[in-house]
Amino acid sequence: MTQSPSSDSPVAHDRKEIDPLALDQAAEQTAAEDRPIPIGRVYAYWLLTLFVVFSGSLVSLSWIGWKLFQTNAERIDQVLTTQRAEQNNLSQALSAAQRELMHAQTQIKTERGEITQLRSESQAGQQALTAQIGQVEQKLAGIQDRLGRGETAWQLADIGFLLTRAQERLSIAHDPEGAAVALRLADEHLAALALPQLLPVRAAISDALTRLDTVAAAFDRVGMALALRRAAEQVTLWPLAGSKPNNQASATEPATTSTHTLSNTPAADAPWYIRWPRAAWQPVADWFTRQFTLTRSDEPFKASARGATDRETLLWLTAVREALLARDTPMLRAALTQAQHWILSHYTTQAPDLQAVLNDLTKMQEFTTTAHWPDLAPIFKAWQAAGLTPVPDSPILSEVQP
Structure with missing residues (x-):
């Protein structure tokens, strides 16, 4: 059995409050929503949307x-x-370049004018110089023509001077090498003249050169100088005058030892306080004597005196060597005399090295005093026989060195 709602329930209360008009509107709205949209209106919406999108994109x-x-x-x-x-900027640079080009063209034109002027002046100067050269050549030809006749005289005077110098070097300076050099130079000048009358002179010069080479080969000047140099290096080893050789010192040593031993032997009549100590010490002294010996090859000599003597010897040997190499015959003779006197006065001549040095000094002295020099008189005779300018037979004595 259905039970009707009471007036006091909530449902009844709601029903009382609902408006019929509102219900109608709601029903109509629901019906309107449920109805389909017309097709024309849908196309309008799409067209409007496309227009808005196109307008926005276009904007x-x-x-x-x-x-x-x-x-x-x-x-x-x-x-x-x-x-x-x-x-x-380009137009300004172009304008500046155009101005510079115009300035350069102007300078080129000016320089061309100057070059043309200088060329003309140089041509004129060259022509004048050519004319002057022609005049100088003509004058020089005239001078040569005048001097050509005296050229032979100049050459002959030169040859005569060389022959005179050769005689001086040989007779005054005793220098065969220098004389040979002067003769060779004179022979070269004679060969340059190519005169037939001078052939005997050249033959005499050739003979003299052969003899000079022979004399020069007999005396080795450079070898003597080297020997003196080696001797100067050994001066400190030379025994001084008055010193005893080693064999004499060793021979006298045993005699001294025996004398010393005999002197130490006590006499038979000596007191006991002298004989007993000597008898006790004698074996020890003999042993020391056998163990230690003293040999002396030279007497005591002061080192300062020995050094001064050796220095003086070195000075004289050096003077001899320099005069020998300089071909200074007067100085060589003086130095040889002083060196020999000094060595014989201060050194013992029994040493082999010292004897060799003295022999070399003697050879040099003999060479400077007793050497047989070739005679150059045939050269001067042939020179005079050729009918040329006369040459003095003897050199000028006041001029020793060339």
């Missing part, structure tokens, strides 16, 4: 295009401004 594209246009316009303005500035 956006227009705005973007406007921005791009402004940006490109600014860039174009900048490029145009840069181009205008570069064109201005």
Whole structure:
């Protein structure tokens, strides 16, 4: 059995409050919603949407295009401004280059004119110089023509001077090498003259050169100088005068030892306080004598005196060697005499090295005093026989050195 709601229940209360008009509107709205939309209205909605989208896209594209246009316009303005500035700079540089070119062209024209003027002046000077050279050549030809006749006289005077110098070097300076050099130079001048009357003179010079070479080969000047140098290095080893040789010192030593031993032997009549100590010490003294010996090859000599003697010897040997190499015969003779006297006065001549040095000094002295020099008189005789300028037979005595 159905029970009706009471008036006090909530449902009954709601029913009382519902408005019928509202229910109608709600029903109509629900019915309107449930009804289908017309097709024309749907197309209008889509067209409106497409129009809005197209309008927005068109506006956006227009705005973007406007921005791009402004940006490109600014860039174009900048490029145009840069181009205008570069064109201005280029035009200014071109104007400056044109001015410089014009200035250079002007200078070139000026220099060409100067060069042309200088060329004309140089041609004129060359012509004048050529004329002067021709005149000088003519004068020089005249001078040579006049001197040609005296050229032979000059050469003959030169040859005579060389022959005189050869005689001086041989007879005064005792220098066969220097005389040979002068004769060879004279022979070269004679060969240059190519005169037939001078052939006997050249033959005499050839003979004299052969004899001079023979004499020069007999005396080795350089070898003697080297020997003196080696001797100077051994001066400190030479025994001094008055010193005893080693064999004499060793021979006298045993006699001294035996004398010393006999002197130490006590006498038979000596007191006991003398004989006993000597008898006790004698074996020890003999043993020391056998163990230690003293040999002396030279007497005591002061080192300062020995050094002074050796220095003086070195000075004289050096003077001899320098005079020998300088071919200074007077100085060589004086140095040889002093060196021999000093060595014989201060050294013992029994040493082999010292004897060799003395022999060398003697050879040099004999060479400077007793050497047989070739005679150059045939050369001067042939010279005079040729009918040329006379030459003195003997050199000028006041001139010793060349």
